[in-house]
Amino acid sequence: MAINFEQVNFSYGAGTTLAQPILHDINVTIPDGQVTAIVGQTGSGKSTLIQHLNGLLKPTSGRIIIDDFILTNGIKEKQLTGLRARVGMVFQFPENQLFANTVLDDVMYAPINFGYSKREAQIAAKEALKRVHVSEKLWHKSPFELSGGQMRRVAMAGTLASNPDIVVLDEPAAGLDPKGQNELLNIVRDLKSAGKLVVLISHQMDHVIAVADHMIVMNNGRVAAEGTPTEIFNRDLSWFKEVALDLPKAGQFAEKLRQKGRSLSRRPLLLTELAKMLNGDDQHE
């Protein structure tokens, strides 16, 4: 079920004089059953990369192997329906995709498109709504009457309802309040424990360290690094400058302390870890 990118290049308007190359020679593996975070500054190619996962974009050259599906430039639109049923994609601000009269109808849209009967779709929709903690009271309301956080979760349910094996989330926490952000991270954890492969784009390194098992760092359309969050976040400070990446808050705090003359034995990545170290469990001065 893993995803493999093999020498993938992508340009907008390929073959014309106005071709704009976006992705260069991408070779990465996204492991099965884990949460993979894709990070990098705006314009580094993250969103372009994930749009390849369900064939919204096709590689200009190279190929992407998603389980037993091989996505190349020559693939036909019709062949993609099966892939899209298996790869659920939640875009940035997904609440903009809501359209139906009721929450339930909206969530049933994807399953019906993917060939579920009305009854099956309803069962799947209810399950998905429960999974993202949308209370039953709201199911028959118009999606446009809900609060921002609720709309976001309904939109996520709209993707999860067709029970995809792979879930791709593009900045799912953007614009949510801290409580909403925590709920969202819990949903990501639940998806992982349900055995799904989760791909997550995030600008918040604290979210990455909280949920991700694997990380891909993008810079200028190339993969700048790949590895576990612990490996990546223990790199040199100069490297972080180079790829315009932040450390998690605990790491930033520790760096500031070091500049003031108090060094810690290693770079803490979680706030609890930092607190423990400062409390004297880790005195090496």
Added chain:
Amino acid sequence: MNNIMIGRFVPGDSWIHRLDPRTKMIGTFIFIFVMLWANSWATYAWSAAFVFAMIRLTKQPFKLYWDGLKPIFWLILFTIILQLFFTPGEPVLFQAGPLKITVPGIINAIYVMIRFVLIILMSTILTLTTAPTSIANALESLLKPLKKLHVPVAELALMLSIALRFVPLLMDETQKIMNAQKSRGMSFSTGGPIKRARAIVPLLIPLFVGALQRALDLANAMEVRGFQDATQRTKYRILSYGSEDSKAFAGLFIFSVLFIAIKFFIKY
């Protein structure tokens, strides 16, 4: 989605780009008005020469103009066919029932095609070299006399420039919503016409909701910055008519005089 060329503005620094937008607008109208009197190969050739000279002056690749013609290809084809089959006259080359192809019909069809293409090219010169806001400004300035008749000219021009401003935003939004619904299994390319028409609902509703939301946000943003209608407002870009504009009109005048001369003295 990204190749819609009608009304696209390409910034540049050519002589035509720098002209007062009012000059370009009036000039385009004068040219079209004069060209509608063309009735011979010589007059069409002279008009075409003028348009191509203008295109050279904009310093933009001809491909941009070609792209501008593409969307109206079917319209041109349709009028050509009408002209071709329904022009009466002698000699008749081919006849099938009420349809007949005559020599004047063929000539007319070619004339109409040239006329169409030249008008589109000329207006493309206008939109390609003039920012949408400048066009709105020019329109406001030209319609000023209507203020005496209590026509809200400034408000109309503002509405026009806001509408133009929203076009790229809405195109962007359409693309995003389309991606989202495609990911949920939406398909435009399968099923009968009714199914296809219904497939567009999940695209249109979010688009309308988004557009209304944007409009409300913009209205609020304008209001908190003290916007009131029916007041005298100053402009960020002031339109200025200069000596270059006079030269442009002089050029157009020479074109028109020669056009009339050719029309009356060259019989081809």
